[in-house]
Amino acid sequence: MSLVPLRDDLVPFLKSYLPSNEEQRPGLKPFVTLTYAQSMDSRISKGKGVRTVISHLETKTMTHYLRFHHDGILIGVGTALADDPGLNCKWSPVDKIADMQCSPRPIILDPQCKWRYEGSKLQELAAQNLGKPPVVVVNKLPAWTTKAKAVTYVEAPVGPDGKFDWLPLFLLLKRQFQLNSIMVEGGAVVINELLSRPDIVDSIIVTIGAKYLGIQGVEVSPPAGEIEMDDVAWWKGSKDAVVAARLHRT
Ligand SMILES: NC(=O)c1ccc[n+]([C@@H]2O[C@H](COP(=O)([O-])OP(=O)(O)OC[C@H]3O[C@@H](n4cnc5c(N)ncnc54)[C@H](O)[C@@H]3O)[C@@H](O)[C@H]2O)c1
Numbered sequence: 001m002s003l004v005p006l007r008d009d010l011v012p013f014l015k016s017y018l019p020s021n022e023e024q025r026p027g028l029k030p031f032v033t034l035t036y037a038q039s040m041d042s043r044i045s046k047g048k049g050v051r052t053v054i055s056h057l058e059t060k061t062m063t064h065y066l067r068f069h070h071d072g073i074l075i076g077v078g079t080a081l082a083d084d085p086g087l088n089c090k091w092s093p094v095d096k097i098a099d100m101q102c103s104p105r106p107i108i109l110d111p112q113c114k115w116r117y118e119g120s121k122l123q124e125l126a127a128q129n130l131g132k133p134p135v136v137v138v139n140k141l142p143a144w145t146t147k148a149k150a151v152t153y154v155e156a157p158v159g160p161d162g163k164f165d166w167l168p169l170f171l172l173l174k175r176q177f178q179l180n181s182i183m184v185e186g187g188a189v190v191i192n193e194l195l196s197r198p199d200i201v202d203s204i205i206v207t208i209g210a211k212y213l214g215i216q217g218v219e220v221s222p223p224a225g226e227i228e229m230d231d232v233a234w235w236k237g238s239k240d241a242v243v244a245a246r247l248h249r250t
Pocket residue numbers: 035036037038043044045047048049050051052054075076077078079080082083109110111112162163164165166185186187188189190191218
């Protein structure tokens with residue numbers, strides 16, 4: 001389905017929260033934007049593994065506008081398995097065609113190699129030149145990965161909790177794939193961890209949809225407790241609101 005036009009007032013609203021093109025910051029981490037859509041009761045889906053539409057068409061277009069402005073788009077394997085997402089960019093300025101070049105590089109955090117490229121939406125879009133093939137971050141390369149030539153598998157160490165360490169991970173992604181800006185689109189495990197990392201997250205852009213998803217829904221709520229925000233700005237659409245902010249750095 002094609003997108004509705006981008007609301008004009010979203011452009012100035014988002015401007016100061018987007019990565020700047022000039023900023024290369026060699027040796028430093030990439031610019032990281034944490035973005036997702038939540039219900040009124042802070043849920044990002046109806047249930048674990050259930051793909052759920054929360055955004056209005058206006059804010060769906062905004063998500064593609066955000067994708068246009070980032071070099072990479074990162075998700076956890078839970079989202080890859082639940083949503084089979086495309087992660088490409090369908091928005092482009094009027095003088096450009098939205099093709100593979102406009103799209104960010106998908107990055108999937110999959111320490112235990114649960115996701116398969118074959119048969120995925122990512123494979124379908126890459127085959128049509130409508131999206132870039134992904135980088136999959138694993139703990140240890142399984143033997144079969146060599147068959148899927150379009151996918152780049154990267155090994156990264158995990159800690160005792162089975163997780164990659166965020167800062168070395170983002171540094172690796174910038175160094176190895178020249179990704180100067182990365183938007184993180186979820187899911188809950190990834191979002192809940194990064195909400196407590198003002199040292200990593202540069203901007204946070206959250207769509208709030210006018211619906212409740214209920215107690216069975218997948219919740220976003222930082223386990224670390226209260227989180228302060230700075231430079232908070234609100235946009236109001238015909239049905240959704242968007243809050244843009246920075247996580248407070250002490
Ligand atoms: N509304 C939205 O904006 C939105 C966005 C994305 C996903 N979702 C929904 O969220 C749900 C999926 O969320 P989830 O929490 O199950 O999945 P997730 O996408 O956060 O993936 C979790 C998994 O990713 C891997 N992972 C995450 N962080 C890691 C790290 N630091 N190191 C190593 N591995 C790491 C682990 O294997 C972990 O189990 C789905 O229902 C999906 O529809 C909604």
